[in-house]
Each structure stands twice: as structure tokens, then as C-alpha cells.
Amino acid sequence: MRFLVVGAGALGGYFGGRLLEAGRDVTFLLRPRRAAQLAKTGLMVQSPFGNLELPAPKHVLAENIDGPYDVVVVGSKAYDLASTMDSFAPAVGPDTVILPLLNGMKHIDQLVERFGDERVLGGLCMISATLDDEGRVLHLNDMHGLSYGERAGGRSARVDAIAAQFAGAKFDATASETIAQDMWEKWVFIASAAGLTSLMRASIGDIVAAGGQDVALSIFDECCAIAAHNGFAPRPAAIQRGRAVVTTAGSPMTASMYKDMVRGAAVEADHIVGDLLGRAPRSDSPVPTVLRTAYVHLKAYEARRAREAG
16 A cells, blocks of 8 residues: 655654654655755654664655555645645556545645545544654654544445554554544644644733633633534543643643744634634624634734735
8 A cells, every 4th residue: 555645744754764664665745845854864763762763764745656656645735835736746646545644624625626535534633743854754653543434424444444554554553434523522622622732821820820711611611512512522531631631730731822922923814723613603792702802813814924924
């Protein structure tokens, strides 16, 4: 089975590197700058589960894709998805499966519109990773899970084939029969944490220390209610876990969206928070919710960033 991993950043570099480590047929789709960097340094991963140094990982530039791959793994930022789809489109054939690892659900609609419903699996990953200034993948926590499955539920021959390829790779791979539910539950958590820590410009622990547990629970419960309105009410374990995480005293946790704001980078405001708001039930209340307030805060940041860049 031939895998095309789009990019060799934090997500693609980690999971693609682990697949290469396990002897799988992996090619990275790279931009010229990253290709030049990997040609010089190789793909380096630093992880609690063991470091990796792959001196010359197989790669291709978009203009040099010579035919379809079996599986295309996509882990780009949502705001780059349109150009990313253009870059890997030549790799998508009649039997190609696309496995996206983005947060939220809007990207599923975009991928389906571009490539067809039958080609797009559901997927998510649970990992904290980043690239350092030298291009090394730094794995920052003790989770490295990747879940995938048919969006309509159940198992299929192609999911079983992917499972066989993922078996033996050094990450926690799960072929899920409820991947849509899993994705919604992660979306609820990510939107809550991103909205909360970005709005407050603080860690969970600092928000709790300020007496803000009620604010944290309000945004989490609001996100849960939106999921339920769309037919994906979070399961009890997900609710318990989420409520505990956003109210943990002393927690240093901040969402990656907050970290992006701090360094003046682009954020996935529309994809993570705005799209969730757009799926909320109609409300006649004149008082904006915490999630709505967080979204306006993110959009104001984007407006200021665009003005300063211009």
C-alpha cells in the first residue's frame, strides 16, 4: 500500500516517520523549502517513545506527482486546505482513500465536494507536536493516537487494509466504527479549549485561579449542546473528561490556537469556532454566549493581523 503524506510538519512528520520506521511505503508531498531542509538534515523526530533520524525520506513535489496513491494522509491547517487539495489532486485516483487529520468538520465538506464522498474517510489524531527552528519534529506529550474509519460507521475492506499497514507502527492506531462521533467529541473539546484560552489569554490553571470555572463550563456545555443539536451528543465519558480538563486547578494547558495568537500567526477561527457556531440552534437571546464572544475576539485578532500585514 502506497501512502502519500501531505507535508512533513508536526503531524505528517511524526506519523509518516513512524510508518517509515515500520517499513511502510511512504512518500512525503513537500514544498521546495521543506524538501531542501530534509535533504540537508533528514527527518528528525524527538519523542518520549523513541527518537527517529531518517536521512533521506522519499518525497515528491506537487508538480512531479506521477500517478495515484492508495492513501493520502492530510494534516494541513484548515486555512491552507484549498491550496493543499490542489497540490495532492494528481495523487487521487479512482480507488484512492483520503484520510484527513484536521479538527472540526468543515474540511470534510470541502474534501467531499472536491473528490467525492466515497473517497473521504473520517480521522483524527491525539498528539501535541511542533517543529523547532531546525525543522525537527518535537513530540511534547505522552499521546500519539490516530483514529480513522468510515464516516457512515461500521468496518470496510479498505479500513481493514489500512489497519494492517498501521499495525506494528509506533503509534496508537484505532480503526473506529464511530469515527463521526469521535470527531464531533474532539471538536467540542478543541473549540472549548481554544475559545476559552484565546479569549482569556491564559492557561486553564490561571483561569481557574481567577475563579473562572463557571466560564469554562459554560463554553464547554455550549459546545456540547451544539453537537447534540446536530445529532452527535457527546457520550458521558467525553463530557466527564472535557469538564475535568477545562477546570483543572494549576493546569498549564493552553490551546494551540492561543499559542498561535501569542506568536502573531494565523488561526483557524472560522474552521474551529465559527463553523461550530454556525451549526448552533437559533437563539433569540440578546446576550452573546461565551463561544460567540470568543469568536468575535478571534476575528478581531485576524482583522488586526491583516491590517498590520498590509
